[in-house]
Amino acid sequence: MAEKGHRWRRLDNTAKNFPVIANEGMSQVFRISAVMKEEVQPELLQKALEDILPHIREFRVKLRRGLFWYYFEENDRIPQVQRESTYPCRYLDPHGSQRFLFRVTYFKCRINLEVFHALTDGLGCARFLRSLVARYLELVKEEPGVWMPEDEEKPDEQIFETVDSYLENYREMEHRSYSSKPAFRMEGHFLPLGSGQVLHGYLKVAEVKAVAKKHGVTVTKYLASALLWSIWQEYLDGKADRRPVVLNIPINLRAFFQSDTMANFFAVSSIGWLFRDSDMTFDQLVQKISRQMDRKITKERLEESISYNVSNEKKWYLRIIPLVIKRLALGFIFSLKDRAYTMTLSNIGPIRMDPEFAKFADDVERFQVMIGVSRKQPCKCSVCAYGDEMTVTFTSVFADSRIQRRFFRKMKEDGIAVRLEGNELSGARKRDNYPRIRRVWVIQKGGEKRATRMAKKVGHTGEHVAKGLWDYLRGKENWKEELRRRFHV
Numbered sequence: 001m002a003e004k005g006h007r008w009r010r011l012d013n014t015a016k017n018f019p020v021i022a023n024e025g026m027s028q029v030f031r032i033s034a035v036m037k038e039e040v041q042p043e044l045l046q047k048a049l050e051d052i053l054p055h056i057r058e059f060r061v062k063l064r065r066g067l068f069w070y071y072f073e074e075n076d077r078i079p080q081v082q083r084e085s086t087y088p089c090r091y092l093d094p095h096g097s098q099r100f101l102f103r104v105t106y107f108k109c110r111i112n113l114e115v116f117h118a119l120t121d122g123l124g125c126a127r128f129l130r131s132l133v134a135r136y137l138e139l140v141k142e143e144p145g146v147w148m149p150e151d152e153e154k155p156d157e158q159i160f161e162t163v164d165s166y167l168e169n170y171r172e173m174e175h176r177s178y179s180s181k182p183a184f185r186m187e188g189h190f191l192p193l194g195s196g197q198v199l200h201g202y203l204k205v206a207e208v209k210a211v212a213k214k215h216g217v218t219v220t221k222y223l224a225s226a227l228l229w230s231i232w233q234e235y236l237d238g239k240a241d242r243r244p245v246v247l248n249i250p251i252n253l254r255a256f257f258q259s260d261t262m263a264n265f266f267a268v269s270s271i272g273w274l275f276r277d278s279d280m281t282f283d284q285l286v287q288k289i290s291r292q293m294d295r296k297i298t299k300e301r302l303e304e305s306i307s308y309n310v311s312n313e314k315k316w317y318l319r320i321i322p323l324v325i326k327r328l329a330l331g332f333i334f335s336l337k338d339r340a341y342t343m344t345l346s347n348i349g350p351i352r353m354d355p356e357f358a359k360f361a362d363d364v365e366r367f368q369v370m371i372g373v374s375r376k377q378p379c380k381c382s383v384c385a386y387g388d389e390m391t392v393t394f395t396s397v398f399a400d401s402r403i404q405r406r407f408f409r410k411m412k413e414d415g416i417a418v419r420l421e422g423n424e425l426s427g428a429r430k431r432d433n434y435p436r437i438r439r440v441w442v443i444q445k446g447g448e449k450r451a452t453r454m455a456k457k458v459g460h461t462g463e464h465v466a467k468g469l470w471d472y473l474r475g476k477e478n479w480k481e482e483l484r485r486r487f488h489v
Contacts, residue, residue: 007074008064011118013166013309014264018118019063019070019094020330025193026374027091031114032125032384033368034133035433040106041140046081048136049104051145053079058120058262059128062099068323070118075099084112084435087196087423089372089395092116104132107435109365111136117264122348122369123252124262133364134357165259170310173303180336183246183272186235186343186379188398196373197425198434199404201392202366205385207416215283217290220347220383223392224249224271224293225286226414227345227381230406232275239278246272248341252348253306256299267305269296270341338376346371347383361387370395379403401427 011019022028053060061072079100084107092101092114101116113129120128138145191197212222224247231245232238253265271293273285295301313319321329351367353360369382370393379396394404404426408418422428424436 009061009072010164011070011072012164012263012265013313014121014266015118016069016313017330017334018116020327021334022091022116022118024091026376027089027372028117029089029092029114029372030117030122030125030382031088031112031368031370031372032122032129033110033112033370034129035365035368036109036111036133037363037365038140039109040111042081042083042106044139045104045106045111045132045136048132048139049081050078052131052135056128056131056262058124059100059102061101061119063094063101063116063118065323068319068321068326070323079104081106083107084110085437086435087194087437088112088198088370089114089196090194102128108433110368110433120262121252121264121266122250122346123254123266124264126348126351126367127262129367130351130354130357134354134360137357137360137363163259163261164263165253165257165261165265166306166310168259169253169257169303170306171303172311173307180340182243182339183342184231184236184241184243185339186231186398186403188378188400188402190375190378191397191399191425195425195437196395196397197399197401197423198370199394199396199401199420199422199426199428200368201394201404201408201411202419202421203390203392203411203416205388205390208390211414211416215286217286220249221290221293222286223347223383224345225282225289226410227343227407228273228289229282229285230403230410231342234402234406236275240276241274244272244274246270246341248344250344250346251297251302253302256302267302269293269301271296272342335376344371344377344380345383346381350385352386366391368393373397381407399425 018028057074060075062075064071064073077099079102081104084105092103094101094116101119103112103114105112105114111129111133113125113132115125115128135145208219208222212219215222215225217225227247228245236245247270249269249271250266251269253259253267254261257265259265271289273288273292346369348369353364364386366389367384367386368391369384371380371382373380373395375397378398379394382393382395384391392407394401394407396404408420411418419430420428421430421433423434424431
């Protein structure tokens with residue numbers, strides 16, 4: 001953390017990558033939402049944000065470009081709360097929104113916090129949102145400000161740590177090289193640029209735990225296995241393939257190392273399976289994935305990951321390379337790593353109100369987590385829990401919901417009751433909790449024409465275009481439905 005009075009600070013080890021690869025088509029933005037039991041009062045939400053922001057330095061910054069790296073500079077402006085009117089996880093322009101790297105929106109009973117990943121990770125975002133919700137409920141109920149520091153004359157008081165825990169836990173050691181072998185990639189019809197579908201599945205925590213226990217594994221292992229199984233069954237018809245199906249799973253490093261930082265502090269682990277045997281059962285897959293996660297997700301392996309990432313940052317000949325060249329190199333490296341997994345599964349675990357605000361717990365119905373997607377990363381899955389309910393959320397730029405529905409069908413087959421909710425592109429029956437968006441506006445670098453061209457495509461290659469046209473001629477495709485989805489008619 002920068003000392004008091006300093007107006008700038010470095011990005012943490014992981015954060016340095018996100019400004020380099022982020023753009024309109026790949027936002028690197030994620031969202032955590034709190035669904036209240038009563039409709040949100042925007043003026044009180046604005047007041048709550050203005051009350052807590054001066055005391056959380058991590059979020060009170062703007063992104064600046066240096067000669068060798070990006071850096072954060074303190075931002076003294078006041079962010080504005082807005083009604084949600086676009087698709088979730090849209091690109092956060094560092095030069096817009098008063099130059100803040102987050103946005104707070106609302107819609108009906110839902111409070112949304114969207115964050116650029118360079119700022120923090122899911123745990124840091126959840127802490128900020130809990131503080132915002134707590135202060136908002138204090139104002140709604142006209143109760144004394146328990147959250148606010150006693151001495152309001154110290155607006156620069158830092159409530160949460162912002163240290164770079166990667167550097168604090170770094171030690172020089174040998175590490176393995178990371179594979180960039182291509183994994184199986186899902187394909188389908190893309191929605192226009194800037195749009196995306198959201199589908200929530202609401203499950204009972206007790207039922208999910210009971211099924212996981214029956215298989216002798218944790219909840220995350222069970223969900224990862226169910227997702228891999230769903231991809232194999234839906235896209236590969238349960239047959240063998242030469243490419244493995246791989247999940248990119250973020251790991252909260254705070255659970256392994258002593259840290260309470262608000263900055264990024266996570267690692268990723270690639271968990272997957274090369275399906276060679278078409279006779280494999282789901283229980284067999286669960287056991288194989290369980291052993292793989294036990295082997296890969298250990299403190300020793302995570303220390304190797306920290307060592308690998310930080311050691312690259314410390315190399316003097318890499319540090320002196322100008323940022324413009326780093327952008328090109330890191331973009332290429334990211335594309336190599338990106339092809340090594342099929343999709344992302346992120347489970348941030350249970351979200352709880354802080355003890356001093358336990359009295360407000362009943363005023364919050366649930367929390368939701370969703371991750372921004374792109375053509376290169378077309379579908380992602382995120383999980384969180386609140387109280388006795390678990391929320392599994394799929395975000396996707398595909399026009400269909402094949403993998404989502406296959407996954408939730410697997411949940412039902414295992415005896416887990418599922419309730420579905422989504423936006424208008426998801427096809428879910430319950431979708432009135434999202435704004436109805438009639439047109440996608442993209443104004444940067446001819447984005448509108450690019451979105452139209454994208455909407456007309458039926459696949460990644462000419463082969464898939466031809467296949468899509470052939471399916472249409474044979475009457476296998478509902479072309480009117482495709483047009484409705486793509487152009488939001």
